[in-house]
Amino acid sequence: DAGVTQSPTHLIKTRGQQVTLRCSPKSGHDTVSWYQQALGQGPQFIFQYYEEEERQRGNFPDRFSGHQFPNYSSELNVNALWLGDSALYLCASSLGTGILGQFFGPGTRLTVL
Amino acid sequence: DAKTTQPTSMDCAEGRAANLPCNHSTISGNEYVYWYRQIHSQGPQYIIHGLKNNETNEMASLIITEDRKSSTLILPHATLRDTAVYYCIVRPQEKSNYQLIWGAGTKLIIKP
Numbered sequence: 001d002a003g004v005t006q007s008p009t010h011l012i013k014t015r016g017q018q019v020t021l022r023c024s025p026k027s028g029h030d031t032v033s034w035y036q037q038a039l040g041q042g043p044q045f046i047f048q049y050y051e052e053e054e055r056q057r058g059n060f061p062d063r064f065s066g067h068q069f070p071n072y073s074s075e076l077n078v079n080a081l082w083l084g085d086s087a088l089y090l091c092a093s094s095l096g097t098g099i100l101g102q103f104f105g106p107g108t109r110l111t112v113l
Numbered sequence: 114d115a116k117t118t119q120p121t122s123m124d125c126a127e128g129r130a131a132n133l134p135c136n137h138s139t140i141s142g143n144e145y146v147y148w149y150r151q152i153h154s155q156g157p158q159y160i161i162h163g164l165k166n167n168e169t170n171e172m173a174s175l176i177i178t179e180d181r182k183s184s185t186l187i188l189p190h191a192t193l194r195d196t197a198v199y200y201c202i203v204r205p206q207e208k209s210n211y212q213l214i215w216g217a218g219t220k221l222i223i224k225p
Contacts, residue, residue: 004156033212042200042215043157056212090156099147099204099213104156 002027004093004105012111013081021076021108025093031055032074033102034066035090043090049074050097078110086112117201122220131188133219135201138182144205146177147213148186150197157200160186191223 005024013019025032031050035043045058049068068074072093078085088109094102118136125131137146147162161168161175163184168175174187188195200218 041217044215045212048212058212092156100159100162102159104158106154106156 004029004091004103006089006091006105006108008108009106010109010111012113014113015081015083017081017112018077018079019081019110021078021089021091021110023074023076023091023093023105025072025074025091026103029093029095029103030072031094031097032068032072033092033094034074034076035092036060036085037088037090037107039087046076048097055097081112083112086110116214117203117216119199119201119216119219121217122222124222124224125188125191127193127223127225128190131191131195131221131223133186133188133199133201133221134183135186136183137201137203140181140203141205144203146175146181146184147202147204148173148175149200149202150195151200151218152194152197160199191221193223193225195221196223197221 004026007022033048034046036046037043046060046064047057048055052068063079065077088107090107091105092102145162145164148160149157151157160172161170163175163177177184198218198220200215202213204213
């Protein structure tokens, strides 16, 4: 079992650009949640996808959007990147929308210059 | 959601018990206490959670005070691999759709 996988591992973008991050959930999981983790801080919840729909959303602007595919994998898209978007982006998968049994991936480190 | 207060960092000798405190003085009656840890360059990992009774699993023990205003995570025999940031989080109900609100956690360093 590969667990939760994320790609790419690292990414460098410039201000104003757009970025797409990808997540493959753990085998058997159907729900994907995305988090942003700034350096030295805990993760902040962005949104959660279940049955290909956004089910919950944290306090993030519309520049942050996502998608879930029929195979349960997910993408996080961020438009018009700011310097402040530099962070570790974590994906977590689970069976159902509860938080127990949630497994995190290793994250994608995004640097915006 | 209730907030938590944790020390910024702690040291512990390898092989000794690591006791990580957490203050949650405004916790409500239906809020659970969750503990996660994050080893460097990895995503967070669930450790344990509890409501009012002490809990133990293969990773750790959770001691919650009788008034529930604080708790302690105990790693009974710390190893170097336990070096990580440990997060204490309170959250209502066990299976609701409320998401976790994460603080900055405690950086635990296990020393040889």
